Amino acid sequence: MIVSLYFEQQDIVVPGQHLAEGDYHHGDGAYKEKESIYASVIGLVKIRGKTIYVVPLKGRYFPKPRDIVIGTIIEVTMNGWLVEINSPYPAMLPMMQALNRRDMVRAKNNPRAFYDVGESVVAEILASDRTRDPLITTRGRGLGKIRGGLLFKIVPARVPRLIGRKGSMINMIKSELDCDVVVGQNGIVWLMGNPAHCEIAVEAIRQIEREAHTSGLTDRVREVITLKLADLKGE
Amino acid sequence: MSLTSKNEETPLINEKGLRMDGRRLDELRPIHLEVGYLSRADGSAYIEHGKNKIVAAVYGPRELHPRHLAQSDRALLRVTYRMATFSVSERKRPAPSRREHEISMVIRQALEPMLFLKMYPRSVVDVFIQVLEADGGSRCASTTVASLALADAGIPMRSLVAGVAVGKVAETLVSDLSDVEDKVGDADVPVAMASDRGEITLLQMDGKLTPKEFATVLSMAEDGIAKIHQMQKTVLQEKYAQIRDELDEIEEEAKDVEPVSDKPPEDKTVSKSTPDQEKPTADREDPSVTEKAKEPEKIEKPPSKRSKRKTTSKDKGASKAAKRTRKKTTESDTEMKGA
Numbered sequence: 116m117i118v119s120l121y122f123e124q125q126d127i128v129v130p131g132q133h134l135a136e137g138d139y140h141h142g143d144g145a146y147k148e149k150e151s152i153y154a155s156v157i158g159l160v161k162i163r164g165k166t167i168y169v170v171p172l173k174g175r176y177f178p179k180p181r182d183i184v185i186g187t188i189i190e191v192t193m194n195g196w197l198v199e200i201n202s203p204y205p206a207m208l209p210m211m212q213a214l215n216r217r218d219m220v221r222a223k224n225n226p227r228a229f230y231d232v233g234e235s236v237v238a239e240i241l242a243s244d245r246t247r248d249p250l251i252t253t254r255g256r257g258l259g260k261i262r263g264g265l266l267f268k269i270v271p272a273r274v275p276r277l278i279g280r281k282g283s284m285i286n287m288i289k290s291e292l293d294c295d296v297v298v299g300q301n302g303i304v305w306l307m308g309n310p311a312h313c314e315i316a317v318e319a320i321r322q323i324e325r326e327a328h329t330s331g332l333t334d335r336v337r338e339v340i341t342l343k344l345a346d347l348k349g350e
Numbered sequence: 351m352s353l354t355s356k357n358e359e360t361p362l363i364n365e366k367g368l369r370m371d372g373r374r375l376d377e378l379r380p381i382h383l384e385v386g387y388l389s390r391a392d393g394s395a396y397i398e399h400g401k402n403k404i405v406a407a408v409y410g411p412r413e414l415h416p417r418h419l420a421q422s423d424r425a426l427l428r429v430t431y432r433m434a435t436f437s438v439s440e441r442k443r444p445a446p447s448r449r450e451h452e453i454s455m456v457i458r459q460a461l462e463p464m465l466f467l468k469m470y471p472r473s474v475v476d477v478f479i480q481v482l483e484a485d486g487g488s489r490c491a492s493t494t495v496a497s498l499a500l501a502d503a504g505i506p507m508r509s510l511v512a513g514v515a516v517g518k519v520a521e522t523l524v525s526d527l528s529d530v531e532d533k534v535g536d537a538d539v540p541v542a543m544a545s546d547r548g549e550i551t552l553l554q555m556d557g558k559l560t561p562k563e564f565a566t567v568l569s570m571a572e573d574g575i576a577k578i579h580q581m582q583k584t585v586l587q588e589k590y591a592q593i594r595d596e597l598d599e600i601e602e603e604a605k606d607v608e609p610v611s612d613k614p615p616e617d618k619t620v621s622k623s624t625p626d627q628e629k630p631t632a633d634r635e636d637p638s639v640t641e642k643a644k645e646p647e648k649i650e651k652p653p654s655k656r657s658k659r660k661t662t663s664k665d666k667g668a669s670k671a672a673k674r675t676r677k678k679t680t681e682s683d684t685e686m687k688g689a
Contacts, residue, residue, distance in 0.1 A: 127587050127590045127591055127594075128587075129501065129510070129582075129583045130501050130508070130509060130510055131507070131509030131510055131544065131546055131547070133546075144506070146466070146506075146508070155507055155508065156501075156505075157502070157586055157590070171504050172504070172590060173392075173393065174503070174504025174505075175392065175410070175411055177470075203410065203411040203412055203413060203425075203472075203473035204413065204472070204473065205413060245470075245471045245472070246471070328590055328594060
């Protein structure tokens with residue numbers, strides 16, 4: 116059997132590009148037809164073992180259980196809240212998953228006292244399949260309502276890059292700028308801290324988003340941050 | 351049928367065999383493509399195909415309103431083709447016309463078979479196509495941009511779709527009809543296909559052609575589309591490769607010792623000659639695995655064409671005997687892994 120690879124690790128590929136032939140499997144961002152693997156999205160090809168997959172450079176967020184996301188309440192219902200989480204489907208936040216038993220009684224009468232339309236929450240995806248809207252919870256460490264700070268969106272496909280290997284990138288930003296950063300897997304970022312520092316953080320994150328597919332990014336971003344911090348002190 | 355253009359001065363095809371705008375019979379008009387043209391859309395693209403200027407924007411997959419349109423097993427694809435009032439010399443009335451509705455549908459059907467819409471049930475993918483300037487063959491150019499915008503939005507797809515109009519002008523078969531050629535010519539055949547798969551997703555005909563002429567004209571379309579398809583791939587890759595290459599240069603200047611894979615975007619398909627460099631050990635242990643060097647051209651070759659249904663126009667005696675045919679690619683045996 117002929118087995119061939121038509122790419123190198125980390126190449127930028129486009130949809131329909133022939134990636135390999137023969138005894139390979141396809142992961143996300145790729146599809147198999149007869150004995151061939153093709154890319155289905157624009158992104159970077161990778162191969163692990165016999166599995167070929169494409170890490171997308173663009174695309175919407177698709178909810179996955181155990182993801183941490185940041186969302187905005189869009190509707191208050193009888194037994195919970197509907198939350199916009201930047202995905203094709205709105206998430207359900209049932210009261211059971213948001214409050215303890217004591218608060219439940221109060222919430223039945225006035226759910227808006229806890230979460231009202233327009234407020235934002237950090238939540239975890241409990242369950243998500245394509246037949247129903249995803250379920251989320253705000254009970255857990257680091258979850259709950261957002262009070263203060265700065266929210267903004269990045270392309271969800273770049274979130275892994277922003278976090279970095281074992282959080283290296285995000286921890287660097289946190290320590291360099293002494294501010295708190297929460298990154299939702301859905302591409303929404305929450306910044307808390309000194310406003311001037313937050314501004315630098317936003318710029319740094321925008322840079323990461325733009326240059327996500329390049330290497331040596333952590334060091335480059337660190338340099339930029341150091342420069343900006345020096346500027347700030349000089350003024 | 352008159353053999354000259356409206357102003358009676360320049361013949362449609364001169365004695366040298368060149369067309370009104372100086373092109374050879376099988377020559378395409380100049381094409382310029384841009385990806386990521388709009389910043390707020392999920393994906394966008396811009397095309398200049400001859401004098402056509404068209405923008406496409408893609409939003410989604412997103413929540414579908416009104417809800418009753420939702421399909422439980424797949425995303426809905428909504429394509430809206432609109433012409434600006436100033437896109438043609440006589441002001442186009444701004445209300446959506448019958449023609450715009452038809453073209454929207456035709457483009458949707460040309461794109462749909464190439465998309466993995468089953469990955470996003472109950473949602474919608476919106477494609478908005480705005481024609482800023484029209485110059486003949488705008489449905490083909492629109493298909494080309496729309497496909498590019500969908501790829502830019504990260505919508506999973508089997509392949510990119512490109513289109514070109516071919517036809518007969520002054521008793522001669524020509525490729526990529528211009529506005530005048532389209533209006534004065536004898537036959538106009540818009541074709542869109544997924545070039546590398548050899549699958550036709552849009553095929554219409556207006557006018558008369560013999561079966562033999564039709565076959566010739568179709569192969570001309572295939573050649574033209576292959577060229578456009580190559581441009582689509584290049585522009586998509588360049589968008590990201592450009593940023594990477596610029597940064598590589600900066601890094602080299604700074605003498606940063608960071609190992610970077612710095613291949614120019616053109617030889618993306620270079621064979622893997624050293625399998626043990628990045629490949630995990632699992633592959634090396636298997637002696638049956640042979641890494642074969644392949645030429646990049648190999649990949650560009652389209653797979654064997656499926657038998658195409660050829661259609662001949664039947665004379666119905668009407669003022670415009672037009673037979674419209676469409677061949678849809680079948681939902682094939684493709685398997686797609688969910689997210």
